[in-house]
Amino acid sequence: MGLKFESGMLRSYFIAGTQDIKDPTKTLQEVAKQAMEAGITAFQYREKGPGSLSGEKRDQLAADLRDMCADYEIPFIVDDDVDLAIKTKADGVHVGQKDERVGKVIDQVDSTMFVGLSCDTKEQVDIANQTAGISYIGSGPVFPTGSKADADPVIGVNGLATLVKESKLPVVAIGGITEENIVELPKTGVSGVSVISMIAQSDDVFRTVQVMNETFKK
Template identity: 55%
Template structure:
């Protein structure tokens, strides 16, 4: 049974793939993150990942099962075919990925859709696209987690994007625990993080900080 989108799911949004946790098992990391209280998980296995397509599918099934048991939405990054094969709750796509209208046509009846938007122009175009659940904006701060990251957005520009958007925005990119209160002041609905949680020495502290940052809940 798919989990429907709720803005509250953006509060503590964990993004991770095998390339982000060298020497660790992704299933183990996800179990720890779910136990700590993450509100959404995005399976983003790419870049330095050495998984074959069949291995990525098999691992995705395990991860989806863990999320399902915890009642947390399981979101796939970019790959429509993989998202459909896994029966994902959601898919997140970027500006340079498959055309957003094609994605909406292919999956909107089966899962919710998130779209990366880092400029006012992109947000205004997204406002005209029916079928989107939320937008992801960033990198808010410099990040080393994505080799193909867009230019840094910054807090002031992020606030402009939030004001312009007709959908809730989750911030991503270079976020640390200390920056969460200032981030919440921009009006975003939450933070999507890779390194902040994957490299944390205390998952419970990190996720609690995310969940209690004071995000705008409309």
């Protein structure tokens, strides 16, 4: 049994795959390790899109990152790939509305790991509220984002606050979050932020993670 879910895990939540590391002198392992050193509270492995790995290379990288998360005692979460999550004994799996049906995923992992679900409308949140087995929801994009080719329409800070109010589960914000605009988010009631490029392309990972943790103090 992996780490049990706590809402504090959502404070500074880093999502990344090899495709998100744009600096050719750095590897995903190096950036992830730096982020863990700096104090991120969760890591999600999301290997998707142009330049991403598959097969054995992906499985090996997932296993390395899984070990790293265990060393730093933070949850290792796999995006959308239940088989990979089970294979790596992940702590959690995150599912989008366009991915496998969340009910099926909950059955498959059968309480061996926690499940997160992306919700960006009131209707989706209402369904999540009534679905046993979901631990948290991810909502966004709050701001325009360049990290996801298939990003949904921007919901804005007010849209996010509405969803938080509607949700019975803790909510993590996602989408276009920067060191400048993050200050707008605590007032919405979210438990924290999940980011891709804010950390993956940061010129100072320690400063960036510090900003996230300071913005959402324990």
